Amino acid sequence: MTRQTAENRSEAGEVEESAFDVPADSEPIVCPYCSMPLSTERQRSLHIGLDHYHESTDREQEAFREAYAEEEKELSRFRIVALGGLVALYFGFLLVYALLAV
Amino acid sequence: MRLKGDPAKDRSSISESGGHILRRSAAVAVAVAIVAAILAFAAPAAGHAAGLRDAGPSGVEVPTWLFLTTGGGAVGASFLLASFVTDRAFIRSIHAWGTEVPAPGRLARWAVRTIGVGLLAVTIYVGFVGPTTGYRNFAILFVWVVWWGGYVASTYLIGNTWPTLNPFRTVAELLPTLDVNYPERLGSWPSVVGLLAIIWIEVVSPLADDPRALATAIAVYGAITVGGAVTFGTSVWFRNADPISRAFACFGRVAPIERTDSGISIRLPGTALSEGGLVESRADAAFVIALLYVTTFDGFVATWLWRDLATWLVGAGLPPLFVYFSVYLLGYGAFLTVFQWAIGRARSDADTFRSRAALLRRFAPSFLAIAAGYHIAHNLVVLIGLAPSVIAVGAAPLSPPQQPPVLASVPGWLTGVELAFVLVGHFLAVWVAHAIAYELFPARMDAIRSQYGITLVMVAYTVISLWIVTTPIVEPPFLAGESLS
Numbered sequence: 001m002t003r004q005t006a007e008n009r010s011e012a013g014e015v016e017e018s019a020f021d022v023p024a025d026s027e028p029i030v031c032p033y034c035s036m037p038l039s040t041e042r043q044r045s046l047h048i049g050l051d052h053y054h055e056s057t058d059r060e061q062e063a064f065r066e067a068y069a070e071e072e073k074e075l076s077r078f079r080i081v082a083l084g085g086l087v088a089l090y091f092g093f094l095l096v097y098a099l100l101a102v
Numbered sequence: 103m104r105l106k107g108d109p110a111k112d113r114s115s116i117s118e119s120g121g122h123i124l125r126r127s128a129a130v131a132v133a134v135a136i137v138a139a140i141l142a143f144a145a146p147a148a149g150h151a152a153g154l155r156d157a158g159p160s161g162v163e164v165p166t167w168l169f170l171t172t173g174g175g176a177v178g179a180s181f182l183l184a185s186f187v188t189d190r191a192f193i194r195s196i197h198a199w200g201t202e203v204p205a206p207g208r209l210a211r212w213a214v215r216t217i218g219v220g221l222l223a224v225t226i227y228v229g230f231v232g233p234t235t236g237y238r239n240f241a242i243l244f245v246w247v248v249w250w251g252g253y254v255a256s257t258y259l260i261g262n263t264w265p266t267l268n269p270f271r272t273v274a275e276l277l278p279t280l281d282v283n284y285p286e287r288l289g290s291w292p293s294v295v296g297l298l299a300i301i302w303i304e305v306v307s308p309l310a311d312d313p314r315a316l317a318t319a320i321a322v323y324g325a326i327t328v329g330g331a332v333t334f335g336t337s338v339w340f341r342n343a344d345p346i347s348r349a350f351a352c353f354g355r356v357a358p359i360e361r362t363d364s365g366i367s368i369r370l371p372g373t374a375l376s377e378g379g380l381v382e383s384r385a386d387a388a389f390v391i392a393l394l395y396v397t398t399f400d401g402f403v404a405t406w407l408w409r410d411l412a413t414w415l416v417g418a419g420l421p422p423l424f425v426y427f428s429v430y431l432l433g434y435g436a437f438l439t440v441f442q443w444a445i446g447r448a449r450s451d452a453d454t455f456r457s458r459a460a461l462l463r464r465f466a467p468s469f470l471a472i473a474a475g476y477h478i479a480h481n482l483v484v485l486i487g488l489a490p491s492v493i494a495v496g497a498a499p500l501s502p503p504q505q506p507p508v509l510a511s512v513p514g515w516l517t518g519v520e521l522a523f524v525l526v527g528h529f530l531a532v533w534v535a536h537a538i539a540y541e542l543f544p545a546r547m548d549a550i551r552s553q554y555g556i557t558l559v560m561v562a563y564t565v566i567s568l569w570i571v572t573t574p575i576v577e578p579p580f581l582a583g584e585s586l587s
């Protein structure tokens with residue numbers, strides 16, 4: 001039920017059988033440079049910018065910059081949540097240890 | 103070569119401003135500070151748990167549940183901290199840092215090989231003809247304290263020297279090879295079966311105290327190993343079938359020093375784990391998981407929980423060995439299932455078309471840092487406590503003292519050091535998995551999301567393993583024989 005794609009090689013350059021697994025009923029977005037299957041337009045823009053920047057077109061570079069900036073916003077939101085998690089963990093433990101020390 | 107090499111790539115392309123870099127440095131500084139703070143909390147907890155284990159000194163005793171939660175919390179926190187590092191170029195530069203020096207000459211290699219073969223011969227000889235008491239026999243002390251406790255630690259702390267030292271390999275290379283074609287479909291599954299078999303025998307047999315049994319086991323292992331290497335060729339055999347070489351190759355990836363084709367490469371500890379190549383098949387991944395599992399099982403059978411469970415099952419009429427064996431295999435099955443689940447989560451959370459098999463191949467090595475941490479936790483105290491015995495018995499293997507000296511009291515902080523290594527192993531694993539995710543997934547948020555399941559598994563594994571390490575050791579039931587320590 002799966003089809004193989006061209007980018008099936010490991011760092012060693014050997015061809016692996018199953019680097020990607022694309023279900024037959026899905027419609028992946030395929031990278032025009034290396035045929036890597038990707039799930040979203042944003043993934044494709046980022047992938048092209050990261051892996052094929054020098055060969056990519058001006059439009060693709062523009063799309064990469066936009067996707068990167070958008071990603072930055074999402075990351076900022078995540079950082080706030082993560083910081084909250086760290087603070088909660090830290091003071092949670094602080095509280096429990098303090099209670100036990102009494 | 104994707105995502106590697108040119109560290110300036112995403113910065114040049116996105117023109118990151120100075121402010122960006124500043125923010126990154128600030129994030130790293132905050133991260134370091136928080137890790138230090140958590141360690142400051144975890145360390146006294148660890149010390150107290152050590153006190154609990156030795157029924158020892160005063161101070162506020164931290165209850166077990168809190169100690170375990172702190173360990174799990176520290177691993178969870180390290181995931182959150184790692185997620186602050188989102189600069190691909192920075193991550194890559196850490197993993198690419200290193201240098202290369204020329205390899206030692208042939209003469210040095212042959213000296214090491216000769217030492218390896220000599221030590222093997224002495225071990226087997228003394229095992230067969232030396233004293234029958236385990237703690238007075240050089241073979242027992244050498245294999246379990248020096249080799250298993252000390253040498254194995256050197257494979258992940260310094261570098262894997264086994265390909266050169268391995269006496270079985272030296273012997274096999276001196277013999278003519280039959281060059282029989284190795285059955286391709288077996289892959290490296292024989293090493294998985296071999297590892298499970300060796301640890302199984304180690305747990306249920308008196309190999310840790312009976313010098314004759316140990317010498318016999320080494321001779322049998324040697325015959326199989328040399329026989330296999332001569333039949334299929336040394337490189338094929340030691341790459342696919344020999345569990346010990348495989349285990350050291352895995353541990354060697356954690357080490358800062360690695361032998362490469364062109365010389366000796368020096369890197370930051372653990373950073374080589376993020377590269378592909380070590381785990382190339384499903385069987386290789388199963389081997390890494392087995393390596394993690396056997397340490398856990400080995401410790402688990404010496405806990406009260408297992409004593410009660412086994413007593414109950416045997417009381418219900420099941421044969422003791424059957425109970426041990428079925429739980430052994432079921433436990434391994436459970437580990438495999440949990441890893442499969444974590445990889446499945448990573449695949450859906452990261453919204454990727456990369457196959458489960460490919461993700462397992464890439465992420466499995468990160469767990470080796472954890473396995474190394476637990477190896478130290480299990481062996482450091484024994485190694486130091488019995489070091490005087492090794493020296494006294496090694497000086498006169500055939501007429502050792504009646505009561506070889508041991509270190510009467512190992513300093514309590516050593517347990518703290520052991521637990522610090524456990525945590526460092528976990529932090530390293532979290533970081534390596536983070537770096538791998540950044541290599542695999544184009545979107546950074548996807549890379550972070552891919553770690554949810556893996557982090558959860560690491561937290562659970564920490565809690566279970568810390569419990570095993572700090573819970574009082576009891577004699578595994580229904581197995582005759584006393585343990586060395």
Ligand SMILES: [Zn+2]
Nearest residue numbers: 031033034036
């Ligand atoms: Zn591409």
